[in-house]
Amino acid sequence: MTDQAITVIEKANALLEEENVFLQTGNMPAVVALLKRKEAILAQLNDLTIRCRKSAEEPEKTCCSEELPLATEKLNRTVEQNRALLQQAMIAQKHIVELLTASLSPPGNKTHYGKNGSYNAARSFTGNAYRKNI
Numbered sequence: 001m002t003d004q005a006i007t008v009i010e011k012a013n014a015l016l017e018e019e020n021v022f023l024q025t026g027n028m029p030a031v032v033a034l035l036k037r038k039e040a041i042l043a044q045l046n047d048l049t050i051r052c053r054k055s056a057e058e059p060e061k062t063c064c065s066e067e068l069p070l071a072t073e074k075l076n077r078t079v080e081q082n083r084a085l086l087q088q089a090m091i092a093q094k095h096i097v098e099l100l101t102a103s104l105s106p107p108g109n110k111t112h113y114g115k116n117g118s119y120n121a122a123r124s125f126t127g128n129a130y131r132k133n134i
Contacts, residue, residue: 002065005050009071012041016078023085031089 015038022030050068 002050002068005048006065006067006071008041008044008048009068009075012045013071013075013078015041016075016082020078020082020085023082023089026089026092028089 015034019031019034019038022028022034
């Protein structure tokens with residue numbers, strides 16, 4: 001059981017390390033492409049049930065595998081790095097969106113250009129005009 005758990009933990013760690021490289025280089029399409037695999041491996045991690053029994057010969061031993069605590073510790077470090085990189089990516093994306101929206105002119109500042117690119121002079125309406133059709 002612990003061998004299967006270690007395998008799943010190592011796969012999750014490898015995938016998160018791959019995602020971290022993409023996040024560090026700003027390759028967002030590659031990060032998005034990993035999403036389904038990431039969800040699947042995280043579901044496998046979530047379903048893990050690890051039962052360690054102490055052996056009678058070594059009662060001071062805390063786990064039935066020495067590799068399992070090392071693998072989980074490594075995964076925890078990778079998860080923390082991933083969390084920090086995802087946070088940075090979200091902040092960068094938010095900043096880009098703010099820059100783009102700030103560059104748009106507010107609705108009150110309409111230009112006087114028509115649909116075909118011609119310039120329409122500003123009109124001032126001081127009263128009502130009536131047209132009589134004869």
